[in-house]
Amino acid sequence: MCEFRPISPAEMTAFDRVRQYAFHPEDGPLPQEDSDDVDPPLGTRYGLFDGGDLASICIHYTFETRVRGSWIDLGGLGAVATPPERRRAGNVRRLLRESLRTFDDDIPLVALWPFSTAFYRQFGWASANEITRYEITPETLTDFSTEGGQFRPVDPDDWRDLRKCHLACGRGETLSMRRSEQWWRRRIFHKWGEDRRHAYAYYRDETPAGYVIYDIEQDGDRKLDVNYLGARDHEAFRSLLGFLGDHDSQVDRVTLDRPDDSALFDVLGDPQAADAELRPGPMVRLTDVTTALQAVPYPDDVEGDVTLSVRDPLLEDNDRTYRLVVEGGEGHCRSTPDGSPDATLDVGSLSRLVVGARSVESLATVGNLSAESDARGTLAELFPPERVFLREFF
DSSP states (O other): OEEEEEOOGGGHHHHHHHHHHHHOGGGOOOOSSOOSOSSOOSSEEEEEEETTEEEEEEEEEEEEEEETTEEEEEEEEEEEEOOGGGTTSSHHHHHHHHHHHHSOTTOOEEEEOOSOHHHHHTTTOEESOEEEEEEEOGGGGTTOOOTTOEEEEOOGGGHHHHHHHHHHHTTTOBTOBOOOHHHIIIIISBOSSSOBOEEEEEEETTEEEEEEEEEEEEESEEEEEEEEEEESSHHHHHHHHHHHHTTTTTOSEEEEEEESSOHHHHHOSOGGGEEEEEEEOOEEEESOHHHHHHHSOOOTTOOEEEEEEEEOSSOGGGSSEEEEEEETTEEEEEEOTTOOOSEEEEHHHHHHHHHTSSOHHHHHHTTSEEEOHHHHHHHHHHSOOOOBOOOOOO
């Protein structure tokens, strides 16, 4: 009989052994008595126990995040791992199902960073956004002006200045988060554990207009790897690029992740000097269809009435038909077992519609949504695409 519950203090070392083997096997096993995790992760640790033994683990987080211009609670699922002797026995499926049921009723969405997009897709998660990873020689960036602002090194005690800039940068961006002080101090300024990252802020008249957090690695070539970057406007973005270029005497390459577009090519004097790789990013899924469709904001000037048949491969309580009525920017949703659906889609595709990661037409084109033209039009008005970019890694 399996049991899913929070990890007790006495079980922390066993939890960390599983996590260490899953994500850092090259470091060898942890000591029997102690964990090397001197700065424990934020969030709540959970375990799936089988006969008293730890079969799978995960960490739950709760964030405040923007969705279509409003702040809602978002669940984060991290450190999902199973020891090798327990794999291919259905333990991750059980852990994911119980995780979704454990998140608070007020949390309509849960995001994660997958080791494999295909693996989590089978459980109803879907890509929230894609990421373009640019690799650039710093010399390519040295001709960007700083427009008269000042760069200053910052440390964790300066987190309030960076928070102001981060919140301004995230306006109009779905899944932009309101980071807590702990998150700034322990996740933005620090790597896993105690190691500090380099951090600079760009000021205009004592007002932070941008910031960049980065590591410098020596792995053959010297590489400056940007972890987090935010800019209030395009000129501040150019100044940050110029600052990275000023490391040309220290590093051979700069790597930078951006949303899934090619806009950086437009500002480079020599676009061919940059390599770009488009890759799948974080994934998101609904916890409960009714909760999610009533939590997300809708356009104020749109009214709609649509019946949806939703398929969920993990939570059978979601696998049913729903009627969604929208008026005054609010949605009202209820299960209608005998309803005749206007549209049919899987829970991952519905999750993408909710956050604005895909348009109705794009989902219909690839076969993830089936609907008549009138229903497509209604859904398109209710769920217009958004700029989605989840920056936080957990």
